[in-house]
Amino acid sequence: MQRRSHFLEKTLSGITRTLEQSLFAEAISLQPGVFQALDPRLKIIATLALLIGVSMAHNAWVIGAVYLLAVCFALASAIPADFFIRRVWLAVPLFTGLIALPALFMIPGQPLVHLPFGLIVTRPGAQSVLFLLLRVGTSLSLVLLLILTTPWNAVLGALSVLRVPDIFILILGMTFRYIYLLLHIANDMFLSRKSRVIGRMSGAEERHMLAAIGANLLSKSLNMSSEVYLAMVSRGYRGTVVTFKPFRMRRQDWFWSAFFAVTTVVIMYLGR
Amino acid sequence: MTSTPVFEVRNVSFAYDNSQAALEHVDLTVRSGESLVILGANGSGKSTLLKLLDGLYFPTEGEIAAFGEPLTESNLRDDAFNFAFRRRVGLVFQDSDVQLFCPSVMDEVAFAPLQLGLSHDEVGQRVDEALQALRIEKLRDRAPHRLSGGEKRRVALASLLSLNPDVWLLDEPTIGLDPRSLAWLVDFILQLRQQNKTVITATHDLAFAQKFATGIHVFDENHRLAASGKPGEILADHELLHRCNLSHFHVTHEASICH
Numbered sequence: 240m241q242r243r244s245h246f247l248e249k250t251l252s253g254i255t256r257t258l259e260q261s262l263f264a265e266a267i268s269l270q271p272g273v274f275q276a277l278d279p280r281l282k283i284i285a286t287l288a289l290l291i292g293v294s295m296a297h298n299a300w301v302i303g304a305v306y307l308l309a310v311c312f313a314l315a316s317a318i319p320a321d322f323f324i325r326r327v328w329l330a331v332p333l334f335t336g337l338i339a340l341p342a343l344f345m346i347p348g349q350p351l352v353h354l355p356f357g358l359i360v361t362r363p364g365a366q367s368v369l370f371l372l373l374r375v376g377t378s379l380s381l382v383l384l385l386i387l388t389t390p391w392n393a394v395l396g397a398l399s400v401l402r403v404p405d406i407f408i409l410i411l412g413m414t415f416r417y418i419y420l421l422l423h424i425a426n427d428m429f430l431s432r433k434s435r436v437i438g439r440m441s442g443a444e445e446r447h448m449l450a451a452i453g454a455n456l457l458s459k460s461l462n463m464s465s466e467v468y469l470a471m472v473s474r475g476y477r478g479t480v481v482t483f484k485p486f487r488m489r490r491q492d493w494f495w496s497a498f499f500a501v502t503t504v505v506i507m508y509l510g511r
Numbered sequence: 512m513t514s515t516p517v518f519e520v521r522n523v524s525f526a527y528d529n530s531q532a533a534l535e536h537v538d539l540t541v542r543s544g545e546s547l548v549i550l551g552a553n554g555s556g557k558s559t560l561l562k563l564l565d566g567l568y569f570p571t572e573g574e575i576a577a578f579g580e581p582l583t584e585s586n587l588r589d590d591a592f593n594f595a596f597r598r599r600v601g602l603v604f605q606d607s608d609v610q611l612f613c614p615s616v617m618d619e620v621a622f623a624p625l626q627l628g629l630s631h632d633e634v635g636q637r638v639d640e641a642l643q644a645l646r647i648e649k650l651r652d653r654a655p656h657r658l659s660g661g662e663k664r665r666v667a668l669a670s671l672l673s674l675n676p677d678v679w680l681l682d683e684p685t686i687g688l689d690p691r692s693l694a695w696l697v698d699f700i701l702q703l704r705q706q707n708k709t710v711i712t713a714t715h716d717l718a719f720a721q722k723f724a725t726g727i728h729v730f731d732e733n734h735r736l737a738a739s740g741k742p743g744e745i746l747a748d749h750e751l752l753h754r755c756n757l758s759h760f761h762v763t764h765e766a767s768i769c770h
Binding site: 265390391392393395396409412413415416417419420463466467469470471472473474475476477480481482483 | 562565567590593594597601602604606608609610612613614615617618621622623625626627631634635638652654655656657670671674
């Protein structure tokens with residue numbers, strides 16, 4: 240009963256947390272820093288190259304070195320270290336760890352730990368799981384570095400330069416923009432409901448309220464999508480979109496391009 | 512001398528889903544350089560009329576002509592007509608969140624001139640000029656959804672200014688604006704008037720309408736045109752305004768004071 244009564248607060252705090260995280264990420268992306276100063280196109284290409292390098296590397300030390308490089312870049316880009324490390328390493332064991340868990344016991348080799356029910360963790364199994372976690376954690380860190388240091392609109396702009404179809408980018412941008420708006424509306428709906436709830440609601444009442452809010456949001460989003468379409472048509476949209484591509488590479492961008500190109504080659508060479 | 516008609520609306524009716532009437536038998540003419548105000552209570556059909564004038568909806572009955580040509584769905588399918596019409600007419604939506612769909616302010620302001628085929632250099636120049644004119648250069652790389660209500664409204668106006676249309680359709684532009692932004696908006700509309708732009712503003716804010724209107728059309732709650740005239744005549748007709756739910760007589764319970 241006690242747990243159920245916190246449903247409203249939990250939903251509210253969940254929505255608020257999502258909005259705050261989004262604000263926090265944007266605040267970091269607007270701060271001065273090494274990665275923030277780079278051309279977004281370069282950042283996307285460099286991240287992709289490093290991700291490919293990490294996926295192809297078979298040497299844990301090389302992958303570890305890339306992870307350290309990512310942490311160094313995070314520190315030089317005004318990203319709090321504890322946030323950067325925790326964000327990745329709290330999620331990786333939970334998702335990748337669960338998937339990799341059977342490998343601990345299934346890969347044959349020298350026994351490392353004997354567990355109850357005759358389960359044996361083998362040395363190659365443990366190595367294999369740790370290697371996978373390191374690879375996934377490093378890849379996630381690289382992506383997180385890109386996301387935290389690049390405003391979303393710059394990422395989208397850079398995608399268009401990289402020949403991703405304009406209409407795909409526009410839809411992606413609108414999806415993010417309107418999810419954010421709908422989150423705000425949902426937050427207001429929950430707050431409005433909370434302000435009128437006295438005492439505790441039963442599980443059935445809470446489910447009913449959630450369904451009502453969901454339906455209302457769906458109706459609002461449908462109405463909004465048709466209005467957005469009209470707003471686009473009003474400003475000349477006729478089925479294809481032309482976007483602005485004002486990016487220009489500067490000298491420092493060429494320097495970092497060379498740096499990331501060399502780093503990727505080194506990763507591939509040493510990690511083979 | 513009578514100026515050229517920009518829009519001629521003849522016996523126009525419109526119904527959503529062919530059942531819910533939004534406008535009934537409306538006749539009006541908009542002339543070049545006029546600063547018209549469409550007054551009406553919520554739900555009287557003002558926004559619908561602006562969307563009809565912008566060629567987003569089409570009458571279920573009657574006809575609209577824009578710049579002497581019928582404003583029809585088939586005409587707007589023609590690239591040349593569509594291009595010419597969209598270059599000359601722009602609509603600022605009531606809800607800025609609907610209008611601002613691009614990832615950054617710069618993209619938003621560049622959207623219309625880009626779609627209408629202007630070169631990237633010219634678009635860049637127009638974007639700079641529009642941002643400067645509305646004093647929002649510092650918002651250039653910001654995401655529109657992070658802006659305040661007043662900033663969003665300025666960006667919405669900048670997104671049309673970069674196109675510099677001859678006809679500006681403004682749907683409830685005062686909603687959500689603080690007093691400073693409101694004063695700024697009035698100045699902005701007066702500047703458009705000085706440039707001989709045609710401005711059609713839908714609002715229910717009488718004080719706002721009084722500041723710049725050259726003519727007023729009033730819609731009643733039955734979605735019909737109740738009156739048209741000069742601002743002085745219309746705004747002095749309290750009976751009309753009361754009937755159209757644009758002003759009210761308030762009687763307090765305590766002292767029976769009417770105001």
